[in-house]
Amino acid sequence: MFPTRLIAAVLGGIVALVLVGAPSATAAPRRAAAQTTIYYDSTRAAELSTLVDEAAEIWNTRVTSVRLVKGPAGITVTTAQNGSAPGTASCVGCTRGQIYFYRNQIQQSGAAPLRVIVHEFGHILSLQHPSDIGNCEKVMAGGRCENPYPSAAESAAVERFWARAWRPAQP
Numbered sequence: 001m002f003p004t005r006l007i008a009a010v011l012g013g014i015v016a017l018v019l020v021g022a023p024s025a026t027a028a029p030r031r032a033a034a035q036t037t038i039y040y041d042s043t044r045a046a047e048l049s050t051l052v053d054e055a056a057e058i059w060n061t062r063v064t065s066v067r068l069v070k071g072p073a074g075i076t077v078t079t080a081q082n083g084s085a086p087g088t089a090s091c092v093g094c095t096r097g098q099i100y101f102y103r104n105q106i107q108q109s110g111a112a113p114l115r116v117i118v119h120e121f122g123h124i125l126s127l128q129h130p131s132d133i134g135n136c137e138k139v140m141a142g143g144r145c146e147n148p149y150p151s152a153a154e155s156a157a158v159e160r161f162w163a164r165a166w167r168p169a170q171p
Contacts (some may be wrong), residue, residue, distance in 0.1 A: 003063055003122065021065065024132055026086045028166050033072065033127055035064065035065060035066065035067055036065065036067070036096050036162050037066075037067050037069050038068050038069070038075060038124065038125075038142045039054065039069050039070070039071040039072055039074040039075065039100075039121070040052070040068055040069070040070060040073065040074065040075040040076075040077055041071070041072070041073035041075070041076050041077065042070065042071075042077045044076065044077065044078040044079065045077045045078065045079050046079040046136070047079065048077075048079050048113060048117065051113055051114050051115055051117050052116060053070060054117075055118040055121050055126045055148070056068035056069075056070065056113060056121065058114075058118050058148060058149060059118070059121055059122075059125060059150070059158075059159035060150075061127070062147050062150055062158075063155055063157070063158045063159050063162070064121040065158070065159050065160065065161075065162035065163040066125060066162035069120065073134035073139055074095045074096045074097075075094075075095075075096065075097055075099060075124055076099070076138055077098075077099045077101070078099070078100050078101070079100075079101045079103065080085065080097065080100060080101070080102055080103070080169060081100075081101075081103050081104060082102055082103055082104050082105075083100060083102030083104070084102075084105070085101065085102065085105055086097070086101065086102060086105040086106045086109045086116045087099065087100060087101045087105075087106070087113060087116050087117065087119065087120040088100045088120070089114075089121075089123035091123070091124065092123050092124075092126060092127070092128060093124075093125070093126035093161055094124060097124065099120045099121070099124065100112075101112075101116065101117065101120070107125075109144065110144035110169065111142070111144055111145055112145065112146045112147075112148060113138060114148040115139060115146065115147060115148040117148075118139050118148045118149075118150065119139050119140060119142065122139055122140050122154065124157075125158045125161070125162070126157065126158055126159060126162070127154060127158065128140070129141065129142065138150075138151050138153075138154060139151070139154060140154055
């Protein structure tokens with residue numbers, strides 16, 4: 001009788017281990033990483049408003065961990081006449097702030113306006129200027145360039161920043 005009880009105990013233990021390790025039918029599915037939404041308001045962007053929307057779409061087609069959406073302002077986009085650079089972003093890697101575009105500097109810079117706008121959104125999305133300023137393959141490198149498309153490395157850097165567990169505070 002002893003061997004029968006031993007076999008039953010061993011089999012019972014194996015079944016218990018299998019059932020404990022198996023997911024239940026009601027277990028919650030694994031969630032995908034949360035996507036951060038950054039809202040921008042381009043109503044003060046004047047003649048650049050449609051280019052602001054186009055720049056947001058360029059980023060949205062290249063990254064998935066963060067999305068730029070026109071709506072109640074987290075980021076306010078403003079166009080003014082004079083400034084010290086074609087554009088400025090008030091923060092890097094943020095969900096609230098300001099982007100300013102300056103007509104005189106965009107015209108004098110020789111850069112395509114769409115590139116300038118994509119560049120400033122790049123700052124909002126976490127990117128700094130690279131060391132190779134003027135490299136037209138990188139939207140963050142500035143320069144007298146037409147290319148408005150972020151490089152694969154720039155897109156990957158944005159993905160890494162926004163896909164991590166820590167996120168900037170949402171008000």
